[in-house]
Amino acid sequence: MPNHRAAKITINLDALEHNFQQVKKYAAGSKIMPVIKANAYGHGLIKVAQCLSDADGFAVAQISEAICLRENNISQPITVFQGFLNHQQLQQTIQYGLTPAISQIWQIDLLEKNSGDELIDVWLKINTGMGRLGVQLNEVSSCYQRLEKNKLIKKIGLMMHFANADEPEHLSNKKQIEAFLTLVEKYKTETSVSNSAAIISQLYTQQNWLRPGIMLYGASPLLNKTAQQLQLKPVMGLRAELIAINYLKEGQSVGYGDQWVCPQDMPVGIVNIGYGDGYPRHADAAPLMVNGQRCVLVGRVSMDSIAVDLRHIDAKCGDSVECWGENVSVDAVAASAGTIVYELLCHIGKN
Numbered sequence: 001m002p003n004h005r006a007a008k009i010t011i012n013l014d015a016l017e018h019n020f021q022q023v024k025k026y027a028a029g030s031k032i033m034p035v036i037k038a039n040a041y042g043h044g045l046i047k048v049a050q051c052l053s054d055a056d057g058f059a060v061a062q063i064s065e066a067i068c069l070r071e072n073n074i075s076q077p078i079t080v081f082q083g084f085l086n087h088q089q090l091q092q093t094i095q096y097g098l099t100p101a102i103s104q105i106w107q108i109d110l111l112e113k114n115s116g117d118e119l120i121d122v123w124l125k126i127n128t129g130m131g132r133l134g135v136q137l138n139e140v141s142s143c144y145q146r147l148e149k150n151k152l153i154k155k156i157g158l159m160m161h162f163a164n165a166d167e168p169e170h171l172s173n174k175k176q177i178e179a180f181l182t183l184v185e186k187y188k189t190e191t192s193v194s195n196s197a198a199i200i201s202q203l204y205t206q207q208n209w210l211r212p213g214i215m216l217y218g219a220s221p222l223l224n225k226t227a228q229q230l231q232l233k234p235v236m237g238l239r240a241e242l243i244a245i246n247y248l249k250e251g252q253s254v255g256y257g258d259q260w261v262c263p264q265d266m267p268v269g270i271v272n273i274g275y276g277d278g279y280p281r282h283a284d285a286a287p288l289m290v291n292g293q294r295c296v297l298v299g300r301v302s303m304d305s306i307a308v309d310l311r312h313i314d315a316k317c318g319d320s321v322e323c324w325g326e327n328v329s330v331d332a333v334a335a336s337a338g339t340i341v342y343e344l345l346c347h348i349g350k351n
């Protein structure tokens with residue numbers, strides 16, 4: 001599909017590499033598998049994997065993403081969070097040497113029906129409180145035994161995921177850790193626990209594999225810290241162009257639903273990006289930068305355009321507008337839209 005949209009995405013690979021080095025500072029001997037699901041959070045699956053070539057491994061959600069990495073000569077271990085969903089995907093898991101996370105008993109049934117002599121590693125994913133993918137605590141022992149007996153399997157690791165890592169003091173974190181530690185002591189095998197928020201708040205430090213996602217892309221995973229405070233650099237830049245300047249009178253309204261009314265005679269700029277491009281429709285008074293000057297979005301976001309308050313701004317048509325990136329924090333734009341950075345990044349960078 002040709003891209004007809006005027007909005008331009010730039011990816012700063014130096015910033016990505018810088019953020020990866022930041023993760024390493026927390027690693028204390030753990031290996032790192034950058035999480036590059038959802039087209040590397042919209043940044044480009046292959047580009048990101050190639051840039052992070054000295055990562056110990058990678059993680060994706062679905063097998064198609066893992067196969068795409070292999071077809072582009074990415075040779076590190078690749079964890080697939082959803083594992084295989086049927087016999088054919090199990091065959092591909094083996095063929096491409098992938099590392100599935102096992103979270104359902106029927107996946108173990110499928111493994112036992114398979115004959116073949118290539119060996120794979122697996123993660124046994126455990127529900128310690130996230131309640132999403134993971135075998136239940138009372139199923140772990142029988143699942144582990146079955147996996148241990150399976151000749152196809154070389155190594156079984158234990159994996160869990162926090163539900164409230166963005167609030168380090170949340171009580172559920174402690175409960176999840178306690179449940180997991182019991183299993184770690186029993187099985188004494190490889191472990192993987194922490195996403196970005198848990199890495200930075202060092203919720204759980206004794207593990208073999210860290211799984212950072214959002215921090216690699218330069219956004220803050222914590223509710224009370226900015227990316228800048230965490231020394232993370234934004235990787236994605238999103239730019240569009242100022243295509244109109246209207247000099248409106250006091251009392252005139254801007255955009256659908258008359259949501260914004262000029263408080264005085266003033267210039268209002270129109271920028272050629274909207275929710276059709278992936279800009280969040282619910283953004284309310286989001287920050288922007290026009291020709292290097294900070295300004296604010298006014299009125300509702302349209303499909304192909306947004307409006308900006310140009311009072312006290314030196315601007316002309318054709319000026320470049322930063323919607324987020326180096327100067328306009330994507331965290332602030334997400335907050336103005338009542339959503340999370342993850343959604344903004346994935347949405348704008350769908351492949």
Ligand SMILES: *Cc1c(COP(=O)(O)O)cnc(C)c1O
Binds near residue numbers: 037196197211212215
């Ligand atoms: C997406 C995901 C991660 C990465 O989370 P971030 O908050 O982006 O660091 C880690 N582990 C699992 C299981 C995930 O689904």
